[in-house]
Amino acid sequence: MSSKPSTPSFLSAAGNSRHVRYFAYAFFAAALLICLHIFGPSIGSLSLHHGQEPDAAVQSDVPIPEPQVERNYSIPNHLHLLYALKDEGSNFNFQFKNYLCLYGAVRVWEPEKIYFHTNAGPEAIDRARSGAGGKWSQMILNHPGIIINHVELQTHAGNGMEITGMEARSDFARAKVLQEYGGYYIDFDVHALRDIRPLLKSGYKAIIGIEFGGLINLGVVFTAARSLFIDQWVTGMNAAFDGGYVTHSNFVGTKIRQHLEGQGDELLVVSQTTFHPVDWTNEGRHELWVNHDFDDGTFTNNLENHRDGDPLPSFEHEYRELEQYRWDAEGQEYLRPAWANWNWRRSYMVHAFRNHGAHNYEHISPRYVLERRSEYARMVYPWVWEMYRDGIVSIHDDYLGKQSA
Numbered sequence: 001m002s003s004k005p006s007t008p009s010f011l012s013a014a015g016n017s018r019h020v021r022y023f024a025y026a027f028f029a030a031a032l033l034i035c036l037h038i039f040g041p042s043i044g045s046l047s048l049h050h051g052q053e054p055d056a057a058v059q060s061d062v063p064i065p066e067p068q069v070e071r072n073y074s075i076p077n078h079l080h081l082l083y084a085l086k087d088e089g090s091n092f093n094f095q096f097k098n099y100l101c102l103y104g105a106v107r108v109w110e111p112e113k114i115y116f117h118t119n120a121g122p123e124a125i126d127r128a129r130s131g132a133g134g135k136w137s138q139m140i141l142n143h144p145g146i147i148i149n150h151v152e153l154q155t156h157a158g159n160g161m162e163i164t165g166m167e168a169r170s171d172f173a174r175a176k177v178l179q180e181y182g183g184y185y186i187d188f189d190v191h192a193l194r195d196i197r198p199l200l201k202s203g204y205k206a207i208i209g210i211e212f213g214g215l216i217n218l219g220v221v222f223t224a225a226r227s228l229f230i231d232q233w234v235t236g237m238n239a240a241f242d243g244g245y246v247t248h249s250n251f252v253g254t255k256i257r258q259h260l261e262g263q264g265d266e267l268l269v270v271s272q273t274t275f276h277p278v279d280w281t282n283e284g285r286h287e288l289w290v291n292h293d294f295d296d297g298t299f300t301n302n303l304e305n306h307r308d309g310d311p312l313p314s315f316e317h318e319y320r321e322l323e324q325y326r327w328d329a330e331g332q333e334y335l336r337p338a339w340a341n342w343n344w345r346r347s348y349m350v351h352a353f354r355n356h357g358a359h360n361y362e363h364i365s366p367r368y369v370l371e372r373r374s375e376y377a378r379m380v381y382p383w384v385w386e387m388y389r390d391g392i393v394s395i396h397d398d399y400l401g402k403q404s405a
Contacts, residue, residue, distance in 0.1 A: 073205045073224040073265075077197065078183030079111035084153055084170045088121045092128040092137040096399045097352070097364040098188045099136040102143060104383045108192035114143065117151045117177050135401025139392075151177065157248070158238025168241070171218070171249050175234045182225030187351065190220055190275075191380050194348045204268040206230065206260075208253060209275030211351075212284070215246070216253035219351050220275045228266050232256050276351045277342070288352065291373040292339045302372040308395045312370060312385060319382055337378075344379045352376060363399035370395060 206229035211217035
């Protein structure tokens with residue numbers, strides 16, 4: 001049978017316990033008097049009751065700082081897409097290029113959240129999900145994990161001018177959601193090519209790119225919530241709006257760049273090649289979209305003698321990363337057909353704007369990409385090849401999602 005541990009003698013006697021307490025009280029009182037004597041002015045300036053204002057003399061001696069609020073300025077891996085309807089009850093009319101935009105962004109960037117911002121009402125969204133707006137609208141609105149966020153479109157700028165154009169109303173909505181949520185916004189004609197996560201980890205609070213001609217293009221915007229860039233854009237666009245197409249967007253963005261670029265980690269501005277490599281002249285757009293055909297046999301249509309459902313080559317050797325290659329290594333040249341001039345590996349994405357007007361070509365369809373006869377088709381072929389392999393698309397799907405002959 002084990003015995004209980006003995007109680008220390010200084011705790012067993014009540015008298016001794018009282019002496020200990022009296023000694024502790026005396027020691028504490030003496031220490032308090034010493035502290036008040038030495039630090040009295042400082043302590044007096046801080047010992048305020050709730051709601052009590054310090055007098056002017058105390059304020060001048062010991063200023064009381066404003067409370068510091070921790071703000072997270074990192075750019076989250078959140079994808080933002082936006083589509084505004086002129087009539088909130090009308091149907092969505094997405095094309096294949098729009099679904100390809102979403103598919104590629106999810107495939108390459110693996111966003112943690114996918115936001116789809118729209119002013120459409122619940123009935124319009126339900127119709128799109130049921131297929132009333134075509135195959136591509138149905139696939140976008142039913143995409144796994146998509147978060148549909150209703151937005152109210154701004155009708156007047158802060159300067160009082162009415163905003164009538166849908167493009168401008170979308171610009172204002174885009175800026176507001178980025179200011180609130182943070183992440184990256186891309187227009188529905190931007191296609192992912194390389195992983196952007198290194199950019200997200202760069203430490204910058206906002207990242208934007210230059211377009212052909214030298215202006216900032218805000219069809220692609222990376223920003224932390226409430227960064228200086230996005231706050232200044234929201235303020236600037238409301239002040240500068242004049243009804244023009246880019247006054248409130250690209251012009252304001254370019255002025256903000258002149259102010260913020262080089263200010264620590266506030267803003268990173270990347271080259272035209274990074275986000276917006278296309279030259280918007282007729283010649284530049286023609287080079288991106290035109291289909292090539294050579295009679296000398298050096299190049300053939302990828303779908304020649306092909307039946308829908310038959311396997312297609314992946315051309316993986318052309319898309320393999322070149323990280324291990326030296327600039328002077330023999331036989332390590334960038335692989336491409338003889339007619340291809342653009343090394344799209346240098347770009348994180350491409351803003352494929354204004355695809356109309358190129359010769360011998362109408363619209364972006366699965367067939368147009370899978371034929372692989374243009375710079376654009378070569379660029380996005382891996383994602384459409386995957387869709388074809390997985391049965392998501394057919395070579396008979398047209399650009400509106402209908403079946404062609």
